Amino acid sequence: MPPAAPRSGEAIFASVERVNAELFTLTYGAIVRQLLTDLEEVDEVNKQLDQMGYNIGIRLIDEFLAKSNVSRCVDFKETAEMIAKVGFKMFLGVTASVMNWDADGTCCSILLEDNPLVDFVELPDTCQGLYYCNILSGVIRGALEMVAMKTEVTWIRDMLRGDDAYELQVKLLKQVPEEYPYKDDE
Amino acid sequence: MIGAGKIKQYANILDKPIGKGKQEVSLSALAFLFSELVQYNQTQVDNISELETRLEDAGYAVGARVLELLCHREKGNRRETRLLGILSFVHSTVWKVLFGKVADSLEKGTEHEDEYMISEKELLVNKFISMPKDMGSFHCGAFVAGIVRGVLDNAGFPAVVTAHFVPVEGQQRPRTTILIKFAEEVGTSLNSLASNIPLLTKVWYAQV
Numbered sequence: 001m002p003p004a005a006p007r008s009g010e011a012i013f014a015s016v017e018r019v020n021a022e023l024f025t026l027t028y029g030a031i032v033r034q035l036l037t038d039l040e041e042v043d044e045v046n047k048q049l050d051q052m053g054y055n056i057g058i059r060l061i062d063e064f065l066a067k068s069n070v071s072r073c074v075d076f077k078e079t080a081e082m083i084a085k086v087g088f089k090m091f092l093g094v095t096a097s098v099m100n101w102d103a104d105g106t107c108c109s110i111l112l113e114d115n116p117l118v119d120f121v122e123l124p125d126t127c128q129g130l131y132y133c134n135i136l137s138g139v140i141r142g143a144l145e146m147v148a149m150k151t152e153v154t155w156i157r158d159m160l161r162g163d164d165a166y167e168l169q170v171k172l173l174k175q176v177p178e179e180y181p182y183k184d185d186e
Numbered sequence: 187m188i189g190a191g192k193i194k195q196y197a198n199i200l201d202k203p204i205g206k207g208k209q210e211v212s213l214s215a216l217a218f219l220f221s222e223l224v225q226y227n228q229t230q231v232d233n234i235s236e237l238e239t240r241l242e243d244a245g246y247a248v249g250a251r252v253l254e255l256l257c258h259r260e261k262g263n264r265r266e267t268r269l270l271g272i273l274s275f276v277h278s279t280v281w282k283v284l285f286g287k288v289a290d291s292l293e294k295g296t297e298h299e300d301e302y303m304i305s306e307k308e309l310l311v312n313k314f315i316s317m318p319k320d321m322g323s324f325h326c327g328a329f330v331a332g333i334v335r336g337v338l339d340n341a342g343f344p345a346v347v348t349a350h351f352v353p354v355e356g357q358q359r360p361r362t363t364i365l366i367k368f369a370e371e372v373g374t375s376l377n378s379l380a381s382n383i384p385l386l387t388k389v390w391y392a393q394v
Contacts, residue, residue, distance in 0.1 A: 120204070
């Protein structure tokens with residue numbers, strides 16, 4: 001039986017159950033507010049958001065692989081395209097694009113045109129170092145780690161800090177081959 | 187560069203249009219986010235009632251903002267001043283916008299004058315949550331109870347709102363009931379006016 005063809009992000013997004021983005025936005029805002037009240041240090045909040053995103057990412061990748069029917073990506077370029085075109089679309093309903101590839105194809109930027117996390121948000125002067133959407137970088141890092149890629153994800157541009165777009169830099173550090181839990185000769 | 191100039195920058199966030207509220211995200215994105223909220227709070231507390239309080243406080247913040255957003259967008263900046271009015275606002279408008287459907291039922295409590303109940307077969311946020319036995323009476327719907335409390339409190343109807351599981355025969359998962367107990371100053375008459383409401387003086391500069 002031939003494997004099912006990979007589905008486009010829009011097709012998957014149309015087929016999953018959806019909720020109002022504003023509930024999502026407000027819930028995320030409540031989370032960030034709780035973190036700021038508890039941790040008080042902006043760097044700690046950034047780290048905690050990244051960790052929460054990591055926890056989400058390691059489970060999100062299962063759902064992504066199940067729903068999207070993608071086959072194994074040949075190289076990191078394809079991986080980045082998958083994240084931008086299928087991943088962001090099927091979970092957040094937004095389109096993202098990949099650009100700024102470096103010479104060896106291990107580092108690229110993902111540009112988000114639209115970001116449902118930041119509707120109605122303005123950073124006060126006391127929180128200028130906060131990466132409000134840091135949960136997204138954790139999600140990508142966690143998801144890629146579960147498919148054998150160690151990456152580093154950082155924010156290059158953030159509209160809440162005054163830039164003109166949302167740009168994430170995804171850098172492949174190394175491929176970690178899967179370890180089998182049993183020896184071959186047993 | 188492709189995409190440059192596509193997102194319009196607004197000097198002041200109040201100038202930005204607030205949108206029609208039709209954008210959607212996948213249910214699983216919300217479920218993941220909510221699970222992280224609960225897991226984070228579990229690490230910060232020692233017992234169940236503190237966990238419920240924290241979830242409720244998170245929901246309270248959401249409710250306050252939902253009230254302002256919906257009052258402006260859906261009702262043209264009119265405030266509800268009657269008890270039944272605000273209850274049906276929560277039961278239909280708020281539920282429809284947040285969860286995509288009106289709540290299953292709105293009932294008046296028989297034992298006390300100032301108690302009302304909103305019931306739902308399965309809360310959206312609880313859809314993928316199963317409770318371990320040792321958590322006992324804890325209900326993740328405390329978040330939704332917080333949202334309701336936020337809406338009511340900021341509309342001038344202070345209340346204590348809690349979420350409970352009500353077992354139903356024939357159904358495996360129990361029904362959820364949000365119990366609303368209004369504070370004494372709200373009064374017991376159905377026509378009581380909310381008299382202590384701070385005037386909503388914030389002005390939206392939104393381009394509709």
